[in-house]
Amino acid sequence: MNLTDLKIGQKGKIRDFADHELSIKLMEMGCLPGEIVSFDRVAPLGDPIAISISGYQLCLRKEEAAVILIERQP
Amino acid sequence: MKVALVGNPNTGKSTLFNALTGLNQKVGNFPGVTVDKKTGHCKLPDGSSIEIIDLPGCYSLYPKSKDEAVVLDVLVDENNSSHPDLIVVIADASNLKRNLLLYSQVADLHIPVILALNMIDIARKKQITIDVDQLAKELGVQVVPICARKGENIDLMKQAIANAPAVAIQKELVDLDAFLAPKVREKLSTLAAQKSSYAGLLLLKGHDLVSFLPHERQVKFDELIEEETIDRDSLQRKETLQRYQSIDKVLEKAVVRTPLSDQKDKVTNQLDFILTHRVWGFVSFFLILLFIFQAIFAWADYPMGLIEDFFAWVEETGKSYLPGGALTSLLLDGIIAGLGGILVFVPQIAILFGFIAILEDTGYMARIAFLMDKVMRKVGLNGKSVVPLIGGLACAVPSIMASRNIENWKDRIITIMVTPLMSCAARLPVYTLLISLVVPNEKVWGFFNLQGLALMAMYLLGVVAAIVVAWVMKLIIKTKERSYFIQELPIYRAPRWKNVFLTMYEKVKTFVFEVGKVIIAISIVLWVLASYGPPAKFEAVEEKYASETMLAEYPEEELEHMKSAELLENSYIGIVGKAIEPVIRPLGFDWKIGIALLTSFAAREVFVGTMATIYSVEEPEDDTSTIRQKMEAARFADTGEKVYTTATAFSLMVFYAFAMQCMSTVAVVYRETKGWKWPLIQIAYMTTMAYLASLLVYQLLR
Known part of the structure; x- marks a missing residue:
């Protein structure tokens, strides 16, 4: 499953990335395999979304969030 | 060091x-x-x-x-x-x-x-x-x-x-050393010629973006990559991990x-609940903008009055103490009038820059990008375009530079192309002056100032134009590069007032000195062109008003007035203005406005100074009524109708909203796009749009 499969408030652990090019940008911004992400909110028009990772907030478009492969966390 | x-x-x-x-x-x-x-x-x-x-x-x-x-x-x-x-x-x-x-x-x-x-x-x-x-x-x-x-x-x-x-x-x-084979490493270090091997690795990836490598050396990097089949992305990925x-x-x-430690910032979370809410998010965004524009008018009113009075006083005192003649006239009618016309807007510009600094400093600017990305993407822009666009409300020049943080080339070009449509601080003096001429200073529903609403409408017009043009360009410009939007949402914090004031001080200082220089130069040139004309024509006017019949027919005061008007008409600038009048008359402009349009191609804010110069040159020397009253009294010479009717004022404002009248913007677009193609396209489309829109407005409102 990927990040967009989460519902607001749910958490996941990053497993891998589905896109090579984008993965570097995401890793530089702190999205690393093994980190816990939580899905915080959606922009009023349905896209982009805001997520929390290692204590700070990031926003990205849904198509970019779909690149982040995760496993659900309680 | x-x-x-x-x-x-x-x-x-x-x-x-x-x-x-x-x-x-x-x-x-x-x-x-x-x-x-x-x-x-x-x-x-x-x-x-x-x-x-x-x-x-x-x-x-x-x-x-x-x-x-x-x-x-x-x-x-x-x-x-x-x-x-x-x-x-x-x-x-x-x-x-x-x-x-x-x-x-x-x-x-x-x-x-x-x-x-x-x-x-x-x-x-x-x-x-x-x-x-x-x-x-x-x-x-x-x-x-x-x-x-x-x-x-x-x-x-x-x-x-x-x-x-x-x-x-x-x-x-x-x-x-573990990332590359020894043979490749050696080749790279000779090619990069850097003291650290890491710099070589950085250039392997970024050699085409840095500006210090000559093209031949950039090509060598590409050759090395091809020769050794280096996969730079996975190399970088390995290194990062x-x-x-x-x-x-x-x-x-x-x-x-x-x-x-993974607890979220509570205040930020609560504020975001409202500020990025489905409904309240846009409502609050709109209210914040409305507040800023109301503030620009309301708070600046008093200091502006003081500055206006001060310059009227300087002119009056100057006229009573200095000897009459060409030099005094140049100083008072040229330089002081030109400078006064523009310094009066310093309070408004300071307030606008202050608010933009606050939006940026508190972290709200990133939320605006978050709110707007979807809309922006639809019209070919990016959430990150919001920063240059909102910055465009202050000044297009630094905003166009700020578009550098947009990674995608197409998103960035479109942002650069439409940013000058946002109503920058330089248009504010023009709008303020014209609105105060034709829109009554009244309150509607006991709350909104009518002039403030008119100003907001002009700003909205700029925004709408930017969106429409961006959408058209999205359809025209083609690219294979992908567009993305990943940014941090910083936690909300109180603005650092010291930073805000430092920014305001710096911006006002730059405005006064940089713009002041241009305005003084243009004021002097204008004054000369307006005070002198072809000698034969000037002599004819002098003779006409010295004749017995004229002296007998009109009282002395009116005669003076008519004479200076006719002298201006026959001056060099009057001749140029008259020459372009047929082109701009359908927009509701007379030749004096024509002169202002011409000088405004250097910078928009010159409009007010030009008007000040033209009208005080026209008036006999003992008249120091403020520029606003002078424009209000202005009439077309042939028909006797008022020049500044609602139709003309709005047509003129629309012209200023759309036309590319800023040398500095042209220069910065040239620098940022590395060529004349984009600045020329920009000048052409904006000026055409300005002319057609003004024509439409004037013909509809007339």
């Missing part, structure tokens, strides 16, 4: 820069966004003076946008005028892992480095405890905990800079986190 500041965005880099340099900064930049490098001076405890260079915020040294390439340019090119002897990396202590990625890259450049840990207070709130000495030991550098916002430990920082070693002593966190692994080991020893 030169010291460069490097850090992630939103880590308080610019605040540290301000704290170190204070008012000793060179020409300012855009509020909050350091788009190019910024320099200033700082005195160390031992009395020596050093140069501080503030570089744009970045997450990594591998450049993805032009913005980030500036950092690589300065740090890697030893011939760069800003190449530092020491680098201070500013890290957000509450988010150390990600911040240390950049640190570890910088450390590998073999330039002495100091780590400044900012926002220790926020880290403490998040229950993160950092053992500074241990961290310093693990990294092999000086680590200075600071709180730039409160100005804490700035002295320690200065001391650390003074104590910095002359050669790099920091530990390397990754084994760079290894750096994070080493950082984890360092943090394990130096940082204690309690289990609470």
Whole structure:
């Protein structure tokens, strides 16, 4: 499953990335395999979304969030 | 000694820069966004003076946008005028892992480095405890905990800079030699010719974005990549992962986190609930904009009145004390009138720049990008375009530079093309003057000021035009590059008032000096062109008014008035204005407005000064009524109708809203797009649009 499969408030652990090019940008911004992400909110028009990772907030478009492969966390 | 500041965005880099340099900064930049490098001076405890260079915020040294390439340019090119002897990396202590990625890259450049840990207070709130000495030991550098916002430990920082070693002593966190085969490594180091092998690796990836490599050398890099079939993406990915692994080991020893540490910032969470809410998000965005525009009018009213009165007083006093003649007339009617016409708008410009600095500083600007990305994407822009576009409300020049942080070429070009449509501060004087002429100063529904609403309508018109043009360009311009939008949402914080006031002061100073120079020059040229004409024509007018019949027919005062009007009409500028009148008459403009349009092609704000010059030249010398009254009384010579009717005023405002009347913008678009193609397209489409829209407005309202 990927990040967009989460519902607001749910958490996941990053497993891998589905896109090579984008993965570097995401890793530089702190999205690393093994980190816990939580899905915080959606922009009023349905896209982009805001997520929390290692204590700070990031926003990205849904198509970019779909690149982040995760496993659900309680 | 030169010291460069490097850090992630939103880590308080610019605040540290301000704290170190204070008012000793060179020409300012855009509020909050350091788009190019910024320099200033700082005195160390031992009395020596050093140069501080503030570089744009970045997450990594591998450049993805032009913005980030500036950092690589300065740090890697030893011939760069800003190449530092020491680098201070500013890290957000509450988010150390990600911040240390950049640190570890910088450390590998073999330039002495100091780590400044900012926002220790926020880290403490998040229950993160950092053992500074241990961290310093693990990294092999000086680590200075600071709180730039409160100005804490700035002295320690200065001391650390003074104590910095002359050669790099920091530990390397990754084994760079492991990434490339020895044969390739050797080839790369000969090609890159850098003192650190890491610089070679950076150039392998970013050689086409940096500006210091000649084209032949860039091509050599491409050849090497092809020859050795180097997969740069996976190389970078491997490197990034290894750096994070080493950082984890360092943090394990130096940082204690309690289990609470993933707790979110409560205030930010609650504010975001409202400010990015489905409904209230847009409502609050709209209300904030409305408040800003109301404030620009309401708060600036009183100081503007004072400035207006002051200049009227100077003119009056000057006329009663100075001897009459050409020089006095040049000084009072040319320079003072021109300057007064523009200085009166300083309060409004200061307020606007103040608000933009506050939006940026509090973290709300990033939310606007978050709110607007979807809309922006539909019309071919990017959420990040919002910063240049809103900045365009102040000035298009720094805003166009701020578009550098948009990674995608097409998104960036479209942003550059439409930013000048946003109503910049220079249009404000034009709008204010014309609105005050034709819109009554009344309140509707007991709350909204009618003039404020009219002003807001003009601003909205600019926004709508920008959106429509962007959408059209999206359909025309083709690209294969992908567009993306990943940005940090910083926590909300109270604005740093000192920073806000510093920005306002700097902007007003730049405005007064830079624009003032142009305005004085144009005022003088205008005054000369308006005071002199072909001698034969001037003599004819003089003769006509000296004749017995004229003297007998009109009272002396009216005669004077008619004579100066006719002299202006026959002056050089009058002749030019008359020549273009047939073209602009369908828009409702007379030849005097024509003159203002011509001078405005240098810069829009010149309009008011030009009007001041033209009308005070026309009036007999004892009349010092303010420019507004003079324009109100203006009539077409042939029909006797008022010049500034609602139709003409709005047609003129629409012209100013759309036309490309700014030399500096043309220059910056040329620089940013590296050629004349885009600036020329921009001039052509904007001016055509201005003419057609004005024509439509005038013909409809007439």
